[in-house]
Amino acid sequence: MQSSIPPGHDHFDWRLDGAFYFPYSAYLRNRFGGRVQRVSINAGFTCPNADGTLAKGGCNFCNNPSFSPSRRTRRYEIREQIDRGIEALKRRYTNIKGFIAYFQPATNTYADVDHLRALYEESLSHPEVVGLAIGTRPDCVGEDVLDLISELAQQRYVSVEYGMQTIHAESLDWMNRAHYHDSMIDAVERSRGRGFEISGHVILGIPRESHADMMETAVEVARLNLDAVKIHNLYAVKNTRLGDEVAAGEVELMPRDEYVQTVVDFIERLPETMIIERVSGEAPPAYLIAPEWCLQKSSLRHAIEQEFKQRGTRQGSRYVASP
Numbered sequence: 001m002q003s004s005i006p007p008g009h010d011h012f013d014w015r016l017d018g019a020f021y022f023p024y025s026a027y028l029r030n031r032f033g034g035r036v037q038r039v040s041i042n043a044g045f046t047c048p049n050a051d052g053t054l055a056k057g058g059c060n061f062c063n064n065p066s067f068s069p070s071r072r073t074r075r076y077e078i079r080e081q082i083d084r085g086i087e088a089l090k091r092r093y094t095n096i097k098g099f100i101a102y103f104q105p106a107t108n109t110y111a112d113v114d115h116l117r118a119l120y121e122e123s124l125s126h127p128e129v130v131g132l133a134i135g136t137r138p139d140c141v142g143e144d145v146l147d148l149i150s151e152l153a154q155q156r157y158v159s160v161e162y163g164m165q166t167i168h169a170e171s172l173d174w175m176n177r178a179h180y181h182d183s184m185i186d187a188v189e190r191s192r193g194r195g196f197e198i199s200g201h202v203i204l205g206i207p208r209e210s211h212a213d214m215m216e217t218a219v220e221v222a223r224l225n226l227d228a229v230k231i232h233n234l235y236a237v238k239n240t241r242l243g244d245e246v247a248a249g250e251v252e253l254m255p256r257d258e259y260v261q262t263v264v265d266f267i268e269r270l271p272e273t274m275i276i277e278r279v280s281g282e283a284p285p286a287y288l289i290a291p292e293w294c295l296q297k298s299s300l301r302h303a304i305e306q307e308f309k310q311r312g313t314r315q316g317s318r319y320v321a322s323p
């Protein structure tokens with residue numbers, strides 16, 4: 001199956017850095033010639049899974065009551081958010097080569113295509129923005145939206161991140177996703193070859209999913225040959241149904257050691273060419289209920305690397321190409 005990543009990607013050997021998997025930071029450094037950071041933008045979208053179009057209440061882990069269903073974000077607000085985000089990132093890091101405007105909260109393709117064009121083009125017109133990342137649901141990308149994204153991708157780097165989470169219907173029901181894995185297959189097929197990066201968001205540690213279930217999801221991510229994958233542990237934040245259940249002791253989240261083993265098992269099954277955007281969840285500390293260990297990102301990343309080292313494996317060690 002052909003990758004949709006632009007030329008250059010396939011010739012970059014991340015293993016030369018001594019890495020155990022292909023990190024997004026290395027991909028961006030290679031592509032843009034220096035450090036590139038994402039700037040998160042809240043464009044005022046809501047979600048068909050929260051506003052009653054598909055379902056009400058949204059996913060059990062998502063703080064969707066905070067979405068703004070009726071507010072239309074204006075172009076100047078996008079510019080202001082980018083400016084503020086860039087300022088904060090520059091205080092934290094030096095030598096940043098450019099920024100990716102990341103349409104992150106809610107479903108960022110859930111509007112008419114003219115409105116989407118105005119927002120995306122406004123973000124790309126910022127002089128320090130080198131690309132665009134769009135988080136969305138796999139069942140929320142019509143052909144007109146894909147045409148627009150494809151058009152923008154002819155000029156600039158664009159990544160579309162689909163919320164896949166798992167292939168298992170029972171788990172998708174448990175999360176109240178209001179879609180099944182066939183939507184993801186359909187979105188990937190319709191996105192392929194359009195010049196933008198196809199990324200999938202996956203959650204490990206969903207209650208009642210066995211290790212074998214999670215490895216089936218890994219094998220499917222490999223089969224779909226996504227350009228990139230973002231792997232999260234399931235975590236619970238305030239103002240969500242999952243948060244209430246975890247706080248009440250009704251749901252248990254995966255312990256750290258088990259997560260380290262599982263995420264290494266998962267990455268071993270992915271092809272070497274797939275970018276790993278994240279290896280754990282990034283919960284806002286002020287909102288996190290559990291697990292606390294996901295706040296210690298660098299020690300978690302170190303533990304994951306140590307596990308690879310001890311096993312003598314890396315990304316792709318257990319990858320089996322689809323027939």
Ligand code: SF4
Pocket residue numbers: 046047048049050057058059062063064105106107137163177
């Ligand atoms: S996680 Fe995504 S699909 Fe689910 S309610 Fe939130 S925005 Fe909607």
